[in-house]
Amino acid sequence: MQLGLALPTFGPDARPEGLLHVCRTAEEMGYDSLWTGDRVLAPLVPGAPYPSGGGVMPRAYENHMDPLVALTFVASHTTRVRLGTSTLNGLWQPPIMLARSLTTLDVLSRGRLVVGLGLGWMPDEYTAVAVPWEGRGPRLDETLDVLEEYWANDVFAHEGPLFTIPETVVGLKPAQRPGPPVLLAAFSPGGLRRIGRRFGGWLPVAMPLPYLMGMWDTILKEAVEAERDPSTLRMALRVNPQLTESRTDPGQMPRKGTLTQYIDYARAAAEAGVHELFVDFGQTTATLAERVDLAGRFLDGVRAG
Template sequence: MKLGLALPTFGPDARPEGILRICRTAEDMGYDSLWTGDRVLAPRVPSAPYPSSTGEMPRAYENHMDPLVALTFAASHTTRVHLGTSTLNGLWLPPLMLARSLTTLDVLSKGRLIVGLGLGWMPDEYTAVSVPWKGRGARLDETLDVLEKYWANDVFAHEGTQFTIPETVVGLKPSQRPGPPVLLAAFSPGGLRRVGRRCAGWLPVAMPLPHLLGMWDVIQKEAVEADRDPAALRMALRVNPELTDTKTDPDRMPQAGTLAQYIDYARAAAEAGVHELFVDFGQIPATLTERVDLAGRFLEGVRRG
């Protein structure tokens, strides 16, 4: 199983020094990937609760960087690690502009981009960028159509219910062909169906492994029904640890626990067939130096197993 780290693109460490520190940490320690998320708004009173046990949006989100710009910066200071979005809210940009940005990043990173797309959780952000909240699934499908055409064709046009693109020559091609892998953060029946039928894989968040594997089984079955090879799909699991000083009840994992418990969870995920797991230490009350230390101990603990 590959292991990754989240870049500090939220909170007080979202600055060049913080990103550089984690970039160097990842490459020096032997991590496989770096990941960043996406926010455009931090309302004092969100219209929808944050999808966590408390329902409260992390205060770190009040200071947020552009994920693709941050990954471009990371690409210029690394040579080996892959660069992923977890997740990029794929509907906030017109798909043609999204295709251009993603292709540019894949070229500049020499084929290290992993495109993780999601729909977000907060209607306020859609309001802020003048994109309808309703009809997100259909809009995502058409966005995926445009990405596929942009990457596969030297000349293409698109006429859909959401977007119209006149015929255009596309000279810029990604380093990865036919294009960078597109993973989807999805949990609804329709979303799991979309992953299995047209995406390269799934971007779940940490949950009890029996539940995780049950959803993965749904995705695999959808791939078979669409005449796709289920073995070709990949799963990249995000872990947002809430670290405790003492061991928690197993029923609370992976919601909260000690570092040792999260190491055990990662080992069990590897044994269960998870392809990649990345951890975000950026949402715990710790300094950047302490997070680097945690990253080293986590990697050593998982690899030792």
Template sequence: MGYDSLWTGDRVLAPYVPGAPCPSGDGEMPRAYENHMDPQVALTFAASHTTRVHLGTSNLNGLWLPPIMLARALTTLDLLSQGHLIVGLGLGWMPDEYTAVSVPWKGRGARLDETPDVPEEYWAGDVFSHRGPLLTIPETVGGLKPRQRPGPPVLLAAFTPGGLRRIGRRLDGWLLVVIPIAHLTDMWDVIRKEAVQADRDPSALRTALRLNPA
């Protein structure tokens, strides 16, 4: 059909009355969310049927798995897709889902800030460990590596100053949704300026824009 990439989202609940309004449209949750498959399993199935199309997550709620298991899952998927994975991470917006997966809602921004460090370190060397402000992973041999080196591109769905800084300074791009163009360009300027200050090439940053058509 000519598509260059296929993307999945990440929902585990579809309550009739969510604990927070849906951030798009009129605040109502789209009823299509009642039918969400596991995103990584769905992409693994898609990977077995293509050698060309890129496979992405828009977005994968990065805190619902322990970071070491997230790193293993992403590495596995990149290998099985022959290096066609695009990782899009985010937080989600519904507290109900955090309750369902036994992950604290409070402090999620700080945890998401550190979570991408774990896959990056997991992919980097033959020996892996992590000790950060919130996460500790004991040293282990890290034999499993992704097809893409140094790793699949990691995009972040972020709209706070801290998230925009991390994209510019550390990550591969921005996973965004349709917002007023003035806000979009202002935030993109922040990301590019952060990249320059970190001695990175801002033109190498990528974006993926998600539009949910009615």
């Protein structure tokens, strides 16, 4: 199982110095990937509760970087680690613009981009970017159509229910062919069906492993029904530790526990068949130096197993 680490693109350490320190140190430690998320708003009164943490959005989100710009910066200061989005809200810009940005980043990183796309949870952000909250599923499907067409063809045009793209030459191609891997964050039956039937795989958040692998089995069955090879799909599991000083009841993992408990969870995930696991210590109260230390101890602990 490959291991990744979240970049400090939220909170007080979302600065050039923070990004440089984490990306260089993580690559030297031996991490396989680096990840960033996506926010455009931090409303004083969100229109929907945050999906974890008791419904309260982390204060760190009040200071947020553009994820693709941040990854481009990190790409110029690393050589090996893959660069992922967890998740990029793929509906906040026209798909032709998204395709151009993702292609450019894959070229500049020399083929290290992993595209994790999601739909977000906050209607307020859709209001801010003038995109309807309703109809997100069909909008995502058409966005994926455009990405696929843009990456596959030297000349293409698109005529769909939401987007019209006149016939155009596409000269810039991703370093990864036919395109960078696209992982989708979803948990609904429709979302799992979409993952199984198109693109590269799943981007879940940590949950008890029996539930996780049960949902993964659903995705693989959907792939088989769509006459796809299920072995080509990958899962990259996000873990947001809430660290405690003493061991918690096993029923509280992976929501909260000690670092040792999270190491044990990662080892069990590897045995269960998870392809990649990445950890975000940025949702703790630790300083940047403490987070880097935790990242080193976590990596050593998982790989010692």
